[in-house]
Amino acid sequence: MKWQRFLSIPIFAVFxxxxxxxxxxxxxxxxxxxxxxSSDGSFHASVFSFLAFYSLxxxxxxxxxxxxxxxxxxxxxxxxRELSDQEFRRNVKHQRKCEICSTYKPQRCHHCRTCRRCVLRMDHHCQWINNCVGYWNYKAFFILVFFATVASIYSMVIFIACVLQKDWKVWGQSHLKLFYxxxxxxxLGLSMILGSLLCWHIYLMANNMTTIEYYGGVRARWLARKSGQGYRHPFNLGVYRNVTSVLGPNMLKWFLPAAVGHLKDGSSFRIAHDTRQIT
Structure with a gap:
């Protein structure tokens, strides 16, 4: 059952x-x-509570x-499509096939050894959500990282403001300093880690890449330079199209993690400078 995913030490650690x-x-x-x-305190508490619970x-x-x-x-x-069965089998035998699942898989699909199955447009397996980040939940993952980052930075700013306004000549006991x-x-650590993660996924989204495709592209780019050729990520359609392919065309629904009606079946994707679909 899906709720059993919460029975995980990393998820307990997140909570x-x-x-x-x-x-x-x-x-x-x-x-x-x-x-x-105070009125200021109630305002800041309300804003932070919204960010925290939306992250949750x-x-x-x-x-x-x-x-x-x-x-x-x-x-x-x-x-x-009118080929004979024998010709058809010969034609598809060179298509991408999962050696573990023994089934054909679409482009951008990868096998997760933790989940023990192939995942559509797999980005990575995240132990902190005890689930893969893939085609159907990447938007929710990005929104989670975004709001968690904003909440962490907001908390950090409030904490710094609190520390700066304290009169440490009066409150300068060593045990109080240790407490702070x-x-x-x-x-502070969470703000830096989440901020870096958010920047990374903004970069990936702007280029319509997954984490797996990025590292695969590093090698492909090196091989292309070695042979005197150029390399471009085949699914990079431009920043706006790349973003809307994940968040959706309606900007009012960009930050709704469950609003994924714009997604199709995840087995075909548009190629740059082309109207064909690749599978």
């Missing part, structure tokens, strides 16, 4: 970390800075959404 950051932000940083009961919602969508299975009826397209170090270190 603990989110709860810790939420507690520190509201009941340490905001309380010591302006007070939770996106996290649930990532965990519970199947990243994409190859249809059992999937067969690679061939140019001539313990509270602030995870917040």
């Amino acid at each position: 603990l970390l989110m709860g810790f950051v939420y507690y520190v932000t509201l009941f340490v940083s905001i309380e010591d800075w302006v007070g939770l009961r 919602f996106s996290f649930f969508v990532c965990v519970l959404t199947d990243p994409g299975r190859v249809p059992s009826s999937y067969v690679p397209d061939v140019e001539d 170090v313990v509270c602030g270190t995870p917040v």
